[in-house]
Amino acid sequence: MALALPAAPAPARTPSQLVATAFACAAGLMFFGGLLALYAKYRHLAGGTTATWVPKKVRIPEIPSNTMLITMMLASITAQWAVYAMRRGNRRDTSIALAITGLFGVAVINAQAFIYSQMKMPIRNADGKAFNVLFYTTTGAFMFAVIIGLGLAAVTAFRSLGGRFSPTETEGVSSVALYWHFLTVAFAGVWFFVYVTK
Amino acid sequence: MIMTEAHLDTPASTGAVTTDVVARVTDWTTTVDHRRIGRLFAGSGLVAGLGLMVVAVLLAADRINSSATFLPIDATYQMSTLYRVGLAFLAVAPIVLGLAIAIVPLQVGASNIAFPRAATLSYVTWLGGSVLVVGAFIANGGPGGGSNWYAELFLVGLVVVILGLLIASICVVATVATLRAPGLTLDRVPMFSFANLIACSVMLLSWPVLIANLVDLYVSHRYGQVPFGDSTKFMSYIDWAFTHPGVTLFALPLLGFIGDVVPTFARVRQPMRAVMMVAIGFAGLNSFAADVQRGLNANTAYRPLMILVSLGTVLPFLLVLGLSGLAVRSGKPTFGAPLVFALAAGVAALLAAAMSVLMPFRRLGLMDPQGVSADGLRIINTTIYPAAQASTMLFAALLGGCGALAYWGPRLWGRRIDDKKMAPLALLGLLGAALVGIAEGIAAFSDQPIDEVAFSISGPHQLLNVLATVGYGLMALVVLGTIGLALRGFTKGDVTGIDPWEGQSLEWTVEGTNQIAVTSAQPLYDRKDA
DSSP states (O other): OOOOOOOOOOOOOOOHHHHHHHHHHHHHHHHHHHHHHHHHHHHHHTTSSHHHHSOTTOOOOSHHHHHHHHHHHHHHHHHHHHHHHHHTTOHHHHHHHHHHHHHHHHHHHHHHHHHHHHHOOOSSOTTOOSHHHHHHHHHHHHHHHHHHHHHHHHHHHHHHHTTOOBTTBOHHHHHHHHHHHHHHHHHHHHIIIIIIIO | OHHHHHHHHHHHHHHHHHHHHHHHHHHHHTOOOHHHHHHHHHHHHHHHHHHHHHHHHHHHHHHHTTTSOSSOHHHHHHHHHHHHHHIIIIIIHHHHHHHHHHHHHHHHTOSSOSSHHHHHHHHHHHHHHHHHHHHHHHTTOSTTOSOHHHHHHHHHHHHHHHHHHHHHHHHHHHHHHHOOOTTOOGGGSOHHHHHHHHHHHHHHHHHHHHHHHHHHHHHHHHTTTTTTOSGGGHHHHHGGGGSTTTTHHHHHHHHHHHHHHHHHHHTSOOTTHHHHHHHHHHHHHHTOOTTOOTTTOGGGGGOHHHHHHHHHHHHHHHHHHHHHHHHHHHSOOOOOHHHHHHHHHHHHHHHHHHHHTTTTOGGGTTTSOOOBOTTSSOBOOSBSHHHHHHHHHHHHHHHHHHHHHHHHHHHHHSBOOOHHHHHHHHHHHHHHHHHHHHHHHHHHHTTOBTTOSOOOOOSSHHHHHHHHHHHHHHHHHHHHHHHHHHHHHHHHSOBOOSOTTOOSSGGGOOSOGGGSOOOSSOHHHHHHHO
């Protein structure tokens, strides 16, 4: 009778991608921290009140910005749902969750575009106030970050459908989810400084 | 027949040569071998360093007679800012990160760097950004540039450069954090890898803030120059990243290099290794400079906290050099160019750190604005002191890079640089760094302004600027000598074994980490002991 030992367990995968994403997200948070610090600094130099900081004719719509924050939170939840689904080997739900995350991202970009169209504010401010430049730079940088998130979600969804992940290999999906959590936190900062405090 | 053959051969052979060159360039620029990527980074950094040293020598020579300058007066401010920005991001940072990409995976027992394609991308990104930055300066752009378009191109180029360096940092951090050999716990990681883990982590937290500043500067400059003003103000918003305390970040891996080289040459285990690790960690914490932006708050340099930060800059260098002295004393040191470079670079860094202690004292006025430039176009932010301190620290890092090349070169090329020719360069480098730091530092006390060549001040500034010119010249010689000796040594030098220095950590073996039990920070030393 032949005896055979069971195969040794596969070596644990090193979470390089997740660690790298965590560091990249930390760098991203510092980037938005830098933008918001400049925004706060120049707001302070301009008198420190909304009346002295925002040009008189400019009205910042608040409802779309609040909607954006809620949408980003939902995107964070659906991104985590993708991780949950992949841990159970459910590729279809993973892709659906990532697709919904992407849709939320598109909705956020749409809301931001709506805010721009409602404000009708030129970047070049004739009054010599810094608000215009810093508003567009901060919100524009966030839109750029969301577009990167859309690309990551799309690629990961297709990779999921293509069978590149499994219940024991969810690192790629977790990394994308982490990126969307970072986006939500970054937008919370942008929302508070730019849309609430103004 | 002959004519036909010639007709066929000539274009075919030319085509073959062209194809060969293209294939080699493609091969190098798309490589996923971490050693090649590291060599590309370090080699490019050295070449950039040599070019920037020539610029520095010209500027320093022009300052000797400040009333009759020989360089075009409208170009000197741009040349000075190119030197300061370039030395940090186009020369020292790529050398430091290139060596990290090449050596760290070997030190932690990984088969390659984490995300090798991203590491290649980081090099290509950095190179592209560097071309944009230098091109912008050549086309009358950059800080104080006459062309708005090229001034903005400088900002874009610098963002691209920093993005490239940040991608490289992520690869290094992920390698140390996740690809260590079994048994190689974080406290057993070789000192160079540990220092790079700290340095890259701080870069990832600090330099994104610089990118934020650059993006804001770009948009502001493009649309009405509000609130940051014209291109003459650029430096006041970005120079925090490469002046004290941010400049220490570039020299952090040097501490790791010293921590690896000295015990190897002294043939002992590093005494109080944990203390050295804490010192490196503290130096990293102390070099975070995003909160010290003089463009946003002119008084930030004089905050009481800055006294502590400056003292905190001295302490790690003092500790690492002191502990290295203990290692030398307790062992039987052998001679080697890397050891001389490590000690010379350490002393130069200590001098730079000591110089920083004077900066926060308002009474000395070293960080005070110096009025308007001679051509009336710019407000002069400070005396030359912070630039002198930064140059000294960056020279120390550069010396460390040259020494690291001599130390790990045999592991990358299989040949070694001639020790006897290389070692004197370290002493020349130390002399050069000291001359620049001390001469320009003293000139700052008579209010010699930063980034200017035309000024009217009292004191022996001519003699001091002659000494500084000699210092820059010596550093240029060191870089040129290192390039020459490396080219010769790594192509025609003595063929060495895998471990010419009897090293202590995993990079000096090719047996694979499964053959070596890692039970301490010096696994190869353990094996010899056994």
